[in-house]
Structure formats: structure tokens, C-alpha cells
Amino acid sequence: MVANEFLNIVGTLNEAKKIVVIGHIMPDGDDISSVLSLSLGLKKLGKEILSSIDWKIPGYFHEIDEVKHIRNYDEIDVYGFNPDVIVVVDASSPDRVGRFSEVLKDFKVIVIDHHATNTYFGDINWVDPTFGATAQMVLRINKELQVEYDERLALVNLMGIETDTGFFKYSNADERVFNDAAYLISLGARPDVIARMILENKRLEQFKLLSRMIDNLKLECDGKIAYSFLSKEDYEEFNCTDEDSGGFVSEIRAIKGVEIAIFFYEYVKGEVHISFRSKEWFDVSKIAFSLGGGGHPRAAGVTINGNIEDIIKEVIKLTKATFSAQR
Ligand code: 5GP
Ligand code: MN
Ligand code: MN
Structure with missing residues (x-):
């Protein structure tokens, strides 16, 4: 069964023109992947998008060129932009979004997350701990919105699935994880590129x-x-x-x-x-x-x-x- 929240989110995003997509502090691969995959997908649909994380993005992620689209809290003016909706990905509670926690009170908020400890702090919350990565949930949103995937979007989307499953070795690496990964690989994503970037890039x-x-x-x-x-x-x-x-x-x-x-x-x-x-x-x-x-x-x-x-x-x-x- 498709969750009500899922269809509600798809409907809201379809109607929205201006959207802010934010992730959590101390960002990891799934967070960055989810922010970027949703942002790139919505941009392809002609939406105006601001992507932001209130934290410094770890250096090695900058090898993914698209990461430069993620702005810091200080670099954007949410009130001036006046979005129809703010989407928070991979964050379980408002304290996880840094200074955005105050801003959320003034806008419609969608939460997409896979943490069982999620506090349902949005107006629409799709929370499903059976997913290994939030990036898998974003993949489903993009698919339902009929976003066309190119090689770059597939790569960026795969990054979250790879990193949150410990490169497919944790107990959350289930059949759906492998199916989603295989699907993104069929669209041109290269898992080895992400693995080298994160695992074999040490000083x-x-x-x-x-x-x-x-x-x-x-x-x-x-x-x-x-x-x-x-x-x-x-x-x-x-x-x-x-x-x-x-x-x-x-x-x-x-x-x-x-x-x-x-x-x-x-x-x-x-x-x-x-x-x-x-x-x-x-x-x-x-x-x-x-x-x-x-x-x-x-x-x-x-x-x-x-x-x-x-x-x-x-x-x-x-x-x-x-x-x-x-x-
Ligand atoms: P890590 O140990 O890598 O910092 O975090 C492991 C997991 O715990 C991640 O899923 C992360 O989102 C979550 N996590 C880490 N720190 C916090 C925190 O301060 N608050 C909450 N709610 N979750 C956290
Ligand atoms: Mn995370
Ligand atoms: Mn995650």
C-alpha cells in the first residue's frame, strides 16, 4: 500500500513553485544525497529550488560537482525567497536542522526520513524506518513525479544508498536496497566512483x-x-x-x-x-x-x-x- 503521506507530499510538490530543501547538521552521504537528488529532480520539473544545510560539507563530498549547489544557512534568505514549502530530508527532529529549526515554524514543512526516532515535526511527515536510506525514499518521490534521471542524478542518488548501508554490508542492506541500487546503476551511476571518493581518499x-x-x-x-x-x-x-x-x-x-x-x-x-x-x-x-x-x-x-x-x-x-x- 502506498502511504497517504507519500501521495500528499507528491501532490504538494507538484503544485509548489518555490521549494527549499534542507538536510541535517553534521551531514553524511545519505543526507547530502537526499538534498541533492530531490533538488535536482524538482529543478528538472521547472521548480525554483534553494538547497541548504546549516553545516560545513565535508571536503571529500566536493568531488561531486553538484555539491556546490548546497548553500549554507548564512548564504540564503528563506524569508526573501518565500517558498511554498520547505522539505526536510534525513533529519529526525528540529534540533537536527541547526538554525533552520526556527524558520520551519513560519512555513509549510514536509519531512522525509527513515529514522525510527523521528518526532514528526512537519506538517506532512513520511517516516519509514524500513528504508535503509532516505535517498531511497527520495528516489520514489522523484519517480512518482516522473523526473527523468540522467547519469549524474543517478550517481548522486546512489551515494546515499551506498553510504547509509555501509557500502551494502549493514543489516539494512535488504533486497529493496540492492534493487534500488541496481536500478540507479542501470541509469548510469557508478558505485565504485562513490566508494573510492569516500573510502580511498584519506590523508x-x-x-x-x-x-x-x-x-x-x-x-x-x-x-x-x-x-x-x-x-x-x-x-x-x-x-x-x-x-x-x-x-x-x-x-x-x-x-x-x-x-x-x-x-x-x-x-x-x-x-x-x-x-x-x-x-x-x-x-x-x-x-x-x-x-x-x-x-x-x-x-x-x-x-x-x-x-x-x-x-x-x-x-x-x-x-x-x-x-x-x-x-
Ligand atoms: P553518527 O554517529 O555517524 O554521528 O550518527 C549516527 C546516526 O545517528 C545517524 O543516523 C545520525 O543521523 C544520528 N545522529 C547522530 N547524532 C545525532 C543527534 O545529535 N541527534 C539525533 N536525533 N540523531 C543523531
Ligand atoms: Mn544522515
Ligand atoms: Mn540516513
Whole structure:
């Protein structure tokens, strides 16, 4: 059955002339892919589009030329543009859109997202956690709007499916993911181009930072929980930014026997981001949500202000207690 919200969104976008498409802070591949795929699709239909993310886009994504169309919050004037509707993609709650959270109150808002922790903050919300990537949902919107796909749009759309499924290896890489990917590949997208751009594009300094992260690694609960951290000073020492530690939490999860991996990093002093991952069964989104964040059962996160050592102590205590109660 096609969701009512889906048809409602398609109808609203069909009628709209001016549309703002926004993604979430700390953008990942699915977010950038979803913003761009929807924006490019709607442009093909002759709509006037502003695309924006209130965050710096990680450097390697700029190898995708279309990324230059995504503007920062400061570079656009939503009120001057006066859109018929704002579409928010891949964001589970208003705090995830940065300074746009205030702007949303003044416009009609569509939310397209696949996080189970979504708070349904739009006027029309299509939220479906059975999708591996929001980019798959955007593909369906574009198809229903009869957007014609060229090679570039197919590539940009595939990026979100590839990145949010860990390049087709997470438990969310189901039959529909492979079918959608195959469809986009048939339209000219090259999965290897995206894989090289993201996985094989590292600076030597990143490996030194990784080495520090490994030095800081600790195991708890018979090796079922593994965690590590990087401080502001670590990033400075190796001339790195938070972009450089993007895949580190997956390295922690890769340890044999680990069910829960946690990576704490403080790129801005006093602001600690926590990335949670689990391997087979533990629902990390519940812990992240209880701390004010959110995400998926196998990948979630939150940012907490405070002293990194205190935060690590508290979060590990909470995780150990929750894990021990469930195992
Ligand atoms: P990461 O650990 O890579 O930052 O995030 C993993 C997952 O958790 C992503 O799906 C991301 O959207 C979500 N996430 C990360 N940080 C936050 C947060 O502060 N709030 C919410 N609601 N979700 C987050
Ligand atoms: Mn995302
Ligand atoms: Mn996503």
C-alpha cells in the first residue's frame, strides 16, 4: 500500500513553485544525497529550488560537482525567497536542522526520513524506518513525479544508498536496497566512483589520528563493549578536523566479539559528540534518544556539552547497565 503521506507530499510538490530543501547538521552521504537528488529532480520539473544545510560539507563530498549547489544557512534568505514549502530530508527532529529549526515554524514543512526516532515535526511527515536510506525514499518521490534521471542524478542518488548501508554490508542492506541500487546503476551511476571518493581518499594524518584513537581504546563487559575518544588536543596535534575521524567508530565495531562500539570526540572544546554503533542486536538508538539524540538501532548519536572525561564515565556507566539488563 502506498502511504497517504507519500501521495500528499507528491501532490504538494507538484503544485509548489518555490521549494527549499534542507538536510541535517553534521551531514553524511545519505543526507547530502537526499538534498541533492530531490533538488535536482524538482529543478528538472521547472521548480525554483534553494538547497541548504546549516553545516560545513565535508571536503571529500566536493568531488561531486553538484555539491556546490548546497548553500549554507548564512548564504540564503528563506524569508526573501518565500517558498511554498520547505522539505526536510534525513533529519529526525528540529534540533537536527541547526538554525533552520526556527524558520520551519513560519512555513509549510514536509519531512522525509527513515529514522525510527523521528518526532514528526512537519506538517506532512513520511517516516519509514524500513528504508535503509532516505535517498531511497527520495528516489520514489522523484519517480512518482516522473523526473527523468540522467547519469549524474543517478550517481548522486546512489551515494546515499551506498553510504547509509555501509557500502551494502549493514543489516539494512535488504533486497529493496540492492534493487534500488541496481536500478540507479542501470541509469548510469557508478558505485565504485562513490566508494573510492569516500573510502580511498584519506590523508596520512588521518592514520596517525586513528592510531591515537586505538591507543585510547578500552573494553568493558568481557569485550562486548568497546569505546575510545579523541580530544580537541588530539585533533590539533595531527592537524586534523572532525571530518578525519568519520569512519573511526566502525573500526571499533570491527573488533571481534564487540556488540557495542562507542566513540567520543571533542572537536570543539566542551562539545562532545558521541557515536554509537552495534553489531547484531543491541538497540543503540534508545540510549542515544535517552541522552537527547537519536538515530537507528545499529547507528545512533548525540552531542552533549561538558567535560569529556565526565561524559565518558556517565555514558559508559549507562551503557553497561542497559547492556547487562538486556543480555
Ligand atoms: P553518527 O554517529 O555517524 O554521528 O550518527 C549516527 C546516526 O545517528 C545517524 O543516523 C545520525 O543521523 C544520528 N545522529 C547522530 N547524532 C545525532 C543527534 O545529535 N541527534 C539525533 N536525533 N540523531 C543523531
Ligand atoms: Mn544522515
Ligand atoms: Mn540516513
